[in-house]
Amino acid sequence: MKKRIFLLLCVCLCATLLCSCATLMQPINQASAESKLEKIEQECVAMEYEVRRLEESEMNSVIESVVSGEGIVLKGPAVGMLMYTYEEQESYVVATVIAMSSAKDAETLADAMKRMTDDAATESLSVEVTRSGMIVTMLQIYG
Secondary structure (H helix, E strand, O other): OHHHHHHHHHHHHHHHHHHHHHHHHHHHHHHHHHHHHHHHHHHHHHOOOEEEEOOHHHHHHHHHHHHHOOOOOOOOOEEEEEEEEEEEOOEEEEEEEEEEOOHHHHHHHHHHHHHHHOOOOOOOEEEEEEEEOOEEEEEEEEO
């Protein structure tokens, strides 16, 4: 009987610790994603691209428009979003960079964006969606 109670107590303790770890990791992940987004922003400014950081309401609106049609629920919040534009040879590029608070949410969002943009590609528009960790980037290349 004592062994069962001890085992039950150990299981409860392990479950509590796992939940605590997930709760503690979210702020760390958010800080990491924000740092990566700031680095991308600095690189774009250094390359003299036109860069704009989106407000939280704009960011939430963009993400909601992607996930609502797919029936997706993201587990964590988006950390930040920026858009930058530049001209390259005969093309005009509009890039959207989204930093998520978890790599799993970033993967889910990237997959949804790929499905959403698969039909958008035409002769004059090419769309590329990539993910690196907690960062999702969508390039729209016109021209």
